[in-house]
Amino acid sequence: MTATHTSRTSRRERLLIVCPGRGTYNQGEWGYLARHAGGTEWLARLDAMRRERGMPTLSELDGELPFRLSLHGRGEHASPLIYACAMADIMAIDPERYDIVAVTGNSMGWYIALAAGGALTTDAAMLLINTMGQLMQETLVGGQLLYPWVDAQWRPQPELRDELLAWIPRLHGQEGMELYLSIDLGGMLVFGGNDKALERLARELPPSERFPLRLHQHAAFHTPLQRDVRETARQRLTVTPFQAPATPLIDGRGRLWMPWSTCREALWDYTLGEQLVSPYDFTAALRVGVREFAPDRIVIPGPGSTLGGAVAQTLIQLDWQGLDSKANFQARQAEDPRLICMGIEEQREWLLGR
Structure with missing residues (x-):
């Protein structure tokens, strides 16, 4: 399932989706996937992909194997778990009430954004994320x-x-x-x-x-120390699954990838090229998101909520809707939350139930 981009005159609330990266699935998030995606057909497919590769399934990691950072924190497990949790949250957003106008992410969140925006299918994104997580863990350079x-x-x-x-x-x-x-x-x-x-x-x-x-x-993500990972990834992952997104994507340079003008070869080249060995400018991505698409709210899918602070700090730098301090941000959130972390159950329920 992918987000749908509609007219900017839509009366539905406009959402900017900000996908989380590594480090967001910890002991407190154990069981998150079972609660929000247990029994779904798409999760069963992802589990089957893992089983075929001789790896513990996401359902097993999330519900049967007790949480151990040494296990769940490994790239080949953490990255797919975060991806599946985030997709469960994005799929839960009601398109009749909300208009997802753009999607971005932090670091590994770029891979999730590719799926959320429709540039990769759910299964193709799983292959990308599983492969990259495994490559990073095998080398773990820096x-x-x-x-x-x-x-x-x-x-x-x-x-x-x-x-x-x-x-x-x-x-x-x-x-x-x-x-x-x-x-x-x-x-x-x-x-x-x-x-x-x-x-x-x-x-x-x-x-x-x-x-x-x-x-x-x-590892030393987004630095030249990942050159070997880049070369291996480009050999294993082809351009074939990539396509123009259904929803605008904002990458780690603040560049837009639009439904009507994206070259899939260029998108593959960035994802498995510059993105791996150059700094990831999450601040620029968020700046473009709020200035170009004027969202009513910014939504961070789960798991976890650690990305919320970085987003709020960026919004203060941008003076978005008059935000100028942590205290101001917290007061605004209490009155009418503009930043929603779906990894916080109360905020998830607020977004989906209002």
């Missing part, structure tokens, strides 16, 4: 480290951002260190690099609450 550049009220601190980015040229190339910007994630920067560079960076950055934060079982 890692990622997260650090914020906003204050406690989520207001931008551009001087701090400049100071953080200055560590890249300062460390890269010294004593075998490789360090890059991996993701521009709202009010946070995600650095990607080899272990030596990330360990040094973690020592240099001032500790702040739980930061700097090294992400568990994450």
Whole structure:
């Protein structure tokens, strides 16, 4: 099932869908898929695809095998689980009441966006996500480290951002260190690099609450360290399943892929090319989404809700609908939520039941 793009004059509420990436399926999300997609025909197909490859099915991982980060956090398991949970939420959105005007995502969320927007079928996206998760886990080159550049009220601190980015040229190339910007994630920067560079960076950055934060079982996504993964992926995954989306897609550069003008070869080339080895600008993607499509609400499918903070921080940077601080955002959310995290059960029920 894919989102349907309709006229901008539609009276239905306009939604921008923001698909989640890695790190959103944790112990608290165990059982999410069973609750929202258990018994569905499409989940049975995805389970069969996994079974044919000698891998535990998504249903088994989500309901039968007790949650263990060492198991569920592995790329070949975590990525398909997140994909299936997100698709269950997107499929639950009523097209009679909501108009999905565009779809984007964070990092791995780009693969989910391809399915949500109709550029890949549900099964084809599963093959892509399963393959990429397995390749990343098999190589697991380098890692990622997260650090914020906003204050406690989520207001931008551009001087701090400049100071953080200055560590890249300062460390890269010294004593075998490789360090890059991996993701521009709202009010946070995600650095990607080899272990030596990330360990040094973690020592240099001032500790702040739980930061700097090294992400568990994450490779150096969106950096040149993924060149080998890129080449292998391009050999295993062909252009054949790709097609023009039914709904506009916004990629990790802020570029639009429109239903009437997308070249499927170019979409394949970006997905298995530049997207893997260059920084992912989630902030730019969200900026294009809110400015070009003027959504009434922004919806983050489950599992989890960790992407909500990054989205809110970006909206504050953009002064979207007058948002200027965390307190302002929270007050607006309590009155009339404009950002919906479907991984939060109350917000999911609010969106689907209103």
